[in-house]
Amino acid sequence: xxxxxxxxxxVVITGGSSGIGLAVAKEFALRKAKTxxxxxxxxxxxxxxxxxxxxxxxxxxxxYYPADISDREQINMVILKIVDxxxxxxxxxxxxxxxxxxxxxxxxxxxxEACLFTNYLGTVYATKAAWPWLKKNKGLMAFVSxxxxxxxxxxxxxxxxxxxxxxxxxxxxxxxxKDDGIRICIIYPPDTDTPLLEYERKHxxxxxxxxxxxxxxxxxxxxxxxxxxxxxxxxxxxYCDFNSRFVRWMKNNFPGLFNRLTDSIxxxxxxxxxxxxxx
Numbered sequence: 001x002x003x004x005x006x007x008x009x010x011v012v013i014t015g016g017s018s019g020i021g022l023a024v025a026k027e028f029a030l031r032k033a034k035t036x037x038x039x040x041x042x043x044x045x046x047x048x049x050x051x052x053x054x055x056x057x058x059x060x061x062x063x064y065y066p067a068d069i070s071d072r073e074q075i076n077m078v079i080l081k082i083v084d085x086x087x088x089x090x091x092x093x094x095x096x097x098x099x100x101x102x103x104x105x106x107x108x109x110x111x112x113e114a115c116l117f118t119n120y121l122g123t124v125y126a127t128k129a130a131w132p133w134l135k136k137n138k139g140l141m142a143f144v145s146x147x148x149x150x151x152x153x154x155x156x157x158x159x160x161x162x163x164x165x166x167x168x169x170x171x172x173x174x175x176x177x178k179d180d181g182i183r184i185c186i187i188y189p190p191d192t193d194t195p196l197l198e199y200e201r202k203h204x205x206x207x208x209x210x211x212x213x214x215x216x217x218x219x220x221x222x223x224x225x226x227x228x229x230x231x232x233x234x235x236x237x238x239y240c241d242f243n244s245r246f247v248r249w250m251k252n253n254f255p256g257l258f259n260r261l262t263d264s265i266x267x268x269x270x271x272x273x274x275x276x277x278x279x
Contacts, residue, residue: 015096017044019194023224029056037064069122079129089133095144100158101203120162138181155208187238191217210269
């Protein structure tokens with residue numbers, strides 16, 4: 001049974017044209033929300049709009065605005081256009097993100113900057129722009145982080161630090177948002193079957209692949225359903241599976257043991273690769 005809490009609410013989703021953002025958009029579209037997608041690629045936005053219209057049966061309830069979340073002026077302008085069109089915003093979902101992989105010393109500084117500007121500052125820009133309207137409507141802002149938002153892993157020096165920063169931002173904003181009547185939450189998805197994961201699998205270091213080889217990716221649709229359930233239950237932090245929660249617990253309570261375990265997996269992988277290279 002579909003609840004109706006978000007019916008006719010104005011829901012803005014960055015990164016809404018694919019992956020977790022699109023899956024979350026489907027959940028809101030099913031609930032008859034006025035679903036507004038923001039993404040850089042207009043072609044993907046048009047396709048996403050058609051997909052959501054088919055699912056929701058509401059051809060007049062799905063909207064999109066092309067914008068680069070890492071460009072502060074663009075996102076400010078788009079938020080103002082949305083507010084002008086709908087007279088406010090009720091929900092902001094910060095889901096836009098990119099990924100780079102590789103050894104820190106080998107990654108171009110431009111790749112590291114791109115991750116910072118999209119995954120963190122883009123979130124800051126959208127949140128800052130939408131805050132007055134969310135305050136006015138006593139709305140909701142939600143953030144899509146990652147297990148990499150609390151666990152640094154070799155090969156993710158571009159991706160993980162901005163996700164850590166997002167986690168810190170949300171923790172800082174929790175009480176400020178409460179003061180302004182805004183609900184706030186953050187979700188930490190594990191490996192999720194999205195275009196980002198496809199890129200990751202092709203470009204990750206062998207050590208990174210070894211650390212994740214026993215972890216089965218979940219679908220973006222599964223993440224979206226868990227996300228929506230968490231929102232409806234007014235959770236602050238949302239985890240998608242036991243492994244994600246266990247990793248955080250282990251890292252927080254037994255950091256030395258956690259590091260020894262991950263180091264041993266990496267060492268085994270390096271030894272295996274060395275034997276292949278020098279039989």
